[in-house]
Amino acid sequence: MSEAAPFNKHFPVSWEELHRNAKALAWRLIDKGPWKGIIAVTRGGLVPAAIIARELEIRLIDTVCVSSYDHQQQRNATVLKGVDASGAGDGEGWLIVDDLVDTGKTADIVRKMLPKAHFATVYAKPAGRPLVDTFITEVSQDTWIHFPWDIELQFSQPIAKQFRNG
Numbered sequence: 001m002s003e004a005a006p007f008n009k010h011f012p013v014s015w016e017e018l019h020r021n022a023k024a025l026a027w028r029l030i031d032k033g034p035w036k037g038i039i040a041v042t043r044g045g046l047v048p049a050a051i052i053a054r055e056l057e058i059r060l061i062d063t064v065c066v067s068s069y070d071h072q073q074q075r076n077a078t079v080l081k082g083v084d085a086s087g088a089g090d091g092e093g094w095l096i097v098d099d100l101v102d103t104g105k106t107a108d109i110v111r112k113m114l115p116k117a118h119f120a121t122v123y124a125k126p127a128g129r130p131l132v133d134t135f136i137t138e139v140s141q142d143t144w145i146h147f148p149w150d151i152e153l154q155f156s157q158p159i160a161k162q163f164r165n166g
Ligand SMILES: O=P(O)(O)OC[C@H]1O[C@H](OP(=O)(O)OP(=O)(O)O)[C@H](O)[C@@H]1O
Pocket: 041, 042, 043, 044, 045, 066, 067, 068, 069, 070, 098, 099, 100, 101, 102, 103, 104, 105, 106, 107, 128
């Protein structure tokens, strides 16, 4: 169990931005294939995996189900389901997709299941970055990324106030 994370910066992401960044990730991955299939890390990896699957015309998709946060509070990671896809073996030729790496704990667990797979995320924070093969946008470790499925439109405090209040 970790201490409460000091996320004092906030990075909200819209559906359009997420779509654009997931497509940018697909552009980076097209030359690194061909890919046998995608393993999406639920739940956050499901949306980027769907966009990448559409762009790279991949129809074989499996999931690895890992849960390690209650909102911003990290706890011990629980693997709810491993890989089903027949032939995924050591992961060679397979693409693992998650929304982000933060501490890298989830990526570490999934990499051990599929050591030769290519790990791709849309976002990365410095601590998890070494565990990812391809990503699009880096944010600082003390930033919380707010994905479009977790947020709704509402008043936002000026950055100066948010930063001062922590
Ligand atoms: O690098 P880490 O510190 O392990 O954090 C990154 C993981 O945390 C989030 O998943 P979460 O466990 O919150 O589950 P969810 O995808 O179902 O929201 C996110 O989707 C990544 O999978």
